[in-house]
Amino acid sequence: MEDIELQKLWAEIDNKLEQAKLLNLQSWALNLQNKEAQQMAKAQHRLRRVTHFKLWAVVLGIVWAALLLFLVFNHLTWQGIFFNISAGTIAALTILAVVVYIWHIVLLKQVDESNTIAETQQTLARLQSSTIRIAGIGWLQMPFYATFFITPAMLHNAGAAFWVIELTVTGLLTSAAIWLYRNIHYRNMHKKWFKILFSSPEWTQVIKAMEFLQEVDEWKKTEFAG
Amino acid sequence: MSNPPGVNEDFLRLIQQNSGIIYKICYTYCTDRNDREDLAQEIIYQLWKSGKSYDATYKFTTWMYRVALNVAISFSRRRGKASSTISIDGNNIDVEDTAEHVHDREEKIALLQQYIQGLKELDRALMILYLDGKAYSEIAEVTGLTETNVATKISRIKEKMKQKFSGIKK
Numbered sequence: 001m002e003d004i005e006l007q008k009l010w011a012e013i014d015n016k017l018e019q020a021k022l023l024n025l026q027s028w029a030l031n032l033q034n035k036e037a038q039q040m041a042k043a044q045h046r047l048r049r050v051t052h053f054k055l056w057a058v059v060l061g062i063v064w065a066a067l068l069l070f071l072v073f074n075h076l077t078w079q080g081i082f083f084n085i086s087a088g089t090i091a092a093l094t095i096l097a098v099v100v101y102i103w104h105i106v107l108l109k110q111v112d113e114s115n116t117i118a119e120t121q122q123t124l125a126r127l128q129s130s131t132i133r134i135a136g137i138g139w140l141q142m143p144f145y146a147t148f149f150i151t152p153a154m155l156h157n158a159g160a161a162f163w164v165i166e167l168t169v170t171g172l173l174t175s176a177a178i179w180l181y182r183n184i185h186y187r188n189m190h191k192k193w194f195k196i197l198f199s200s201p202e203w204t205q206v207i208k209a210m211e212f213l214q215e216v217d218e219w220k221k222t223e224f225a226g
Numbered sequence: 227m228s229n230p231p232g233v234n235e236d237f238l239r240l241i242q243q244n245s246g247i248i249y250k251i252c253y254t255y256c257t258d259r260n261d262r263e264d265l266a267q268e269i270i271y272q273l274w275k276s277g278k279s280y281d282a283t284y285k286f287t288t289w290m291y292r293v294a295l296n297v298a299i300s301f302s303r304r305r306g307k308a309s310s311t312i313s314i315d316g317n318n319i320d321v322e323d324t325a326e327h328v329h330d331r332e333e334k335i336a337l338l339q340q341y342i343q344g345l346k347e348l349d350r351a352l353m354i355l356y357l358d359g360k361a362y363s364e365i366a367e368v369t370g371l372t373e374t375n376v377a378t379k380i381s382r383i384k385e386k387m388k389q390k391f392s393g394i395k396k
Contacts, residue, residue: 003384009338010357012331017249113296114276114289116370117351120296212303219348219379220371 055105061098065091079151086148090141097137104130122216128209129186132198136184143173186210237277241270244290247358254342254354255298256305265301269294284367291360291368295351302347334391341387349383356380 068091072084107127113120146169154162188194189210198207241248248269252262272293280289342353348369355365362373362380369376 006338006384006387007357007359009331009335012335013253013339014246014250016335017246017253112276112279113272113293114279115296116292117295117299117348117368118370120292121299121348124300208303215346216348221375 058098058101058105061094061101065094065098068094079153081152082150083148086144089144090148093137093141097134100130100134100137104134118216118220122213122220125209125213125216129206129213131206132184132186132210135198136181139177139180139184142177143170146170146173186213237274240286240290241273244287247287247290247294250354250358251294251298254339254350255302255347257343261301261305265298268301269297272297285364288364288367291355295354295368299347299351337391338387341390345383349379352376352379353383356384 068087072087072091075083104127107123107130111120111123111127115123146166150166158166184194184197189207195207198204248266251269252265256262256265273290276289276293280286342350342357345353352365352369355368360368362376365371365376365380366373371379
């Protein structure tokens with residue numbers, strides 16, 4: 001089939017659609033002017049809902065970090081050294097996660113649908129998939145939840161069994177945290193452990209975004225005929 | 227809600243004049259009637275919202291294609307893949323892959339639309355622009371690809387399409 005025939009067929013589709021007038025475009029456009037555009041607002045609402053979710057996450061993160069820092073600064077004693085280091089590190093990692101979240105929101109606000117398809121779709125997919133990096137930062141907090149309750153007095157008084165268990169748990173959590181932080185990356189998204197870890201519906205969209213990001217990257221690469 | 231500042235007679239006139247773009251994009255990215263209506267509304271909403279940043283040095287249709295296709299691609303990704311049935315006049319036409327029974331023009335049209343709907347979202351955008359008779363330079367402006375890349379990708383998609391159509395030429 002020649003190009004011209006394809007375009008003729010396409011033009012016929014165009015005519016059919018115009019004649020059918022199944023979509024009441026003019027009415028919807030007028031609705032904007034008549035302030036009755038409830039359905040029009042659906043799209044805006046959807047975008048806002050995503051933004052609000054991120055904003056709430058940021059607020060919660062800030063409150064959690066502030067609470068931890070408050071406890072640290074009110075507990076600046078030698079006896080509280082382990083607590084201070086643990087809670088301070090958790091607070092620092094939480095702040096880092098908040099900063100990444102804010103970056104996420106900035107990107108969301110910057111999405112301009114009138115940019116080129118490659119640019120807009122890449123920004124959207126990157127934005128949707130960047131949530132995975134926050135998960136990586138979250139895992140780094142793990143070992144500090146196993147150390148905050150230790151006190152200097154315990155160094156002298158706790159029995160050997162306690163320290164064997166404590167060091168084993170902390171060591172395992174540290175290894176797991178570092179490994180997860182380094183490996184939670186979209187290059188591993190096709191691996192089984194990654195799919196299991198991010199199998200909940202909330203993550204499905206993020207995984208799809210990562211796959212789409214790869215697709216856009218591939219699409220943008222210049223190909224040469226032949 | 228206050229009166230939308232971007233909505234005026236010009237906006238409505240331009241939407242009306244170019245409504246064919248919205249129709250085609252909605253039908254190519256959605257097979258379900260309700261989805262098509264949702265998508266059309268989202269496109270109009272985004273056109274209105276982006277209207278304030280419209281740069282008059284661009285052709286209006288180039289800008290409109292960008293907004294409409296971006297909205298459609300995002301919409302399609304949220305809703306999942308298009309189904310394998312096509313609806314133009316409100317009737318679903320099931321097209322068999324072997325296409326032995328495809329004889330008349332109506333069915334050829336259905337097959338063309340099904341083929342386009344079966345493409346990945348990004349390639350679908352390319353083919354809509356190509357079949358609408360846009361020059362490679364304009365397609366490049368809408369997609370953000372180089373002209374060379376546009377030409378190569380379209381050539382490959384067309385080649386596959388022709389192979390598919392050649393099966394029904396008997």
